[in-house]
Amino acid sequence: MTKTTVRVGQLGAGFIGQMHSLAFSNAGFSRLQPEVRADLVAIADVNQAAAADIAERYGWTATHNDWNGLLGEDLGLFVNAGPNDLHSAPTIAAAQAGIPVFCEKPLASSGDVAYKLWKAVAAAGVEHRCAFMHRFIPAVQFARELIASGELGEIRHFRSRFLMNMLAPDGSVSWRFDRGRSGAGAIGDLGSHHIDLARFLVGEVQEIAALTGTWTVDPAQLITDVNDDSFIAIGRLENGATASFEASRVVASHALTGEFEIDGTKGSISWNMERLNELTIRRPGQGPMTQMVTRPGHPMEGFWLPGGVQGSHPLGWNECFAHQAHDMLGLASGHLTDSVAATFEDGYRVAEIVDTIERSAKERRTLPIAFKA
Ligand SMILES: NC(=O)c1ccc[n+]([C@@H]2O[C@H](COP(=O)([O-])OP(=O)(O)OC[C@H]3O[C@@H](n4cnc5c(N)ncnc54)[C@H](O)[C@@H]3O)[C@@H](O)[C@H]2O)c1
Incomplete structure (x- = not known):
């Protein structure tokens, strides 16, 4: 069985950056369609020790201390797991480089910033989803x-x-x-x-x-x-x-x-x-x-x-993140069209x-x- 591989880059190795690392590594084990897996290409965090720890624990190949470093990688999905004030600029830069984007909630620190982010990413024409993970419970x-x-x-x-x-x-x-x-x-x-x-x-x-x-x-x-x-x-x-x-x-x-x-x-x-x-x-x-x-x-x-x-065995919070990651990999690879994930307009x-x-x-x-x- 050959799964489509999506090359993932992630900003943020904090609390939720760890959850997404676990979820994206696990999503490839799903038996559900589409058959997709993540290649954890690079993770960026100003806290180099955190980035190195998460890279070692979950298998990210490279680390960067500046999110701009991620844009120099050949990526098929940009994950923004940074603080709210860092959602806009890196996500827009990734989208304008033609990379599908997945950004943590809240989409931005204000409605005005979120609106500009949505419009810029929509104009770039890439898949974009906001991580309201409850939808995947x-x-x-x-x-x-x-x-x-x-x-x-x-x-x-x-x-x-x-x-x-x-x-x-x-x-x-x-x-x-x-x-x-x-x-x-x-x-x-x-x-x-x-x-x-x-x-x-x-x-x-x-x-x-x-x-x-x-x-x-x-x-x-x-x-x-x-x-x-x-x-x-x-x-x-x-x-x-x-x-x-x-x-x-x-x-x-x-x-x-x-x-x-x-x-x-x-x-x-x-x-x-x-x-749950x-x-x-x-x-x-x-x-x-x-x-x-x-x-x-x-x-x-x-x-x-x-x-x-x-x-049917019980599921937990981790699995719900993996459901979400699998969905995002399907969208980024072009193999999924009926996602329930929140868009940037949401x-x-x-x-x-x-x-x-x-x-x-x-x-x-x-x-x-x-x-x-
Ligand atoms: N979906 C959920 O259930 C859920 C749960 C928790 C957090 N979140 C969201 O995830 C985002 C991150 O929250 P968190 O709890 O992981 O925060 P956190 O503080 O644990 O992690 C943020 C990380 O970003 C790094 N960072 C800060 N500035 C940076 C920069 N300029 N360049 C690179 N890295 C930088 C920090 O060093 C830190 O490791 C927030 O938007 C939050 O709302 C979502």
Whole structure:
């Protein structure tokens, strides 16, 4: 069996750079079509020790301490796993060199920057996707199928919560807390995932009202404009459904709580990242029924192991990243046309909603989302 090989270059050897390294090395083992694998050509990070460690651990052939070095390689896919303020320039440069691009979320540190990034990359004519990885969780795809089939009836409500503790034990704060580098805080970092989910599962966000909170101060006093630690927003989706989004990065007792609920006229579903293979379904007159989605026929069945007489084994966060990497390799190689991955237009739209949430909290009023075409 000969798999199409995509030569991958990646910016960023930090937390998510490691996940993508693992995912792109693993994606080639998938049994699903298209038959693609990644050649981990080069990784770039200003932190040379981190780049060297990740290169050694996952098999990147070369390291660079400047992302420009990646553009001198012969690449078939550019992965941007750098901080938010580094999403735009390198991704545009790669796209203009004719390389398909895959960029971390949020697409940029503001709606305006995200818009220019989307337009520049679209003009370059290359495949472009934004890493809203929840779309590659089988339970989320199963939820989408249930909604599309009409099993839940008309959707009336979407609600979500994303709670974490992102404070370092020594109290130090990273680029994420710096408005100048990150843009929004919890809204862009955590909320953006669930905003994308609401759009993916139910429909576009049309208007929003929000409150934000910030408690963190930089003990080193280097970051003077600390962005939001938490937010709560209520909104309306295009089909008339109401939506609520809550996220906080300073909830000490939550390692990672990420959950959504969707209510329709014929049924409701709920999902929680801590039990990511399960979807709880409620129907009128019945109590909650929790179902494992990793059963024969589930959306990623047979990704690595054939489902069947030996059962369907549980999946984890790593596998969902591999599903996403496999999809991106398929797109970059031209062998996949029906991807569910978020485009840069999706990334821009989420960034515009994030900006509007911030503005709504500041102006203390409900605002429509003014998307640019
Ligand atoms: N999809 C997800 O679930 C998910 C999860 C976490 C993070 N992210 C996103 O991934 C991105 C990176 O986040 P992270 O948690 O990996 O951050 P991180 O701080 O752990 O890693 C960022 C890396 O970029 C490197 N870097 C900084 N400036 C650079 C430069 N000029 N040139 C080259 N390298 C440079 C840093 O040295 C660091 O290794 C962010 O946009 C974040 O929102 C997504």
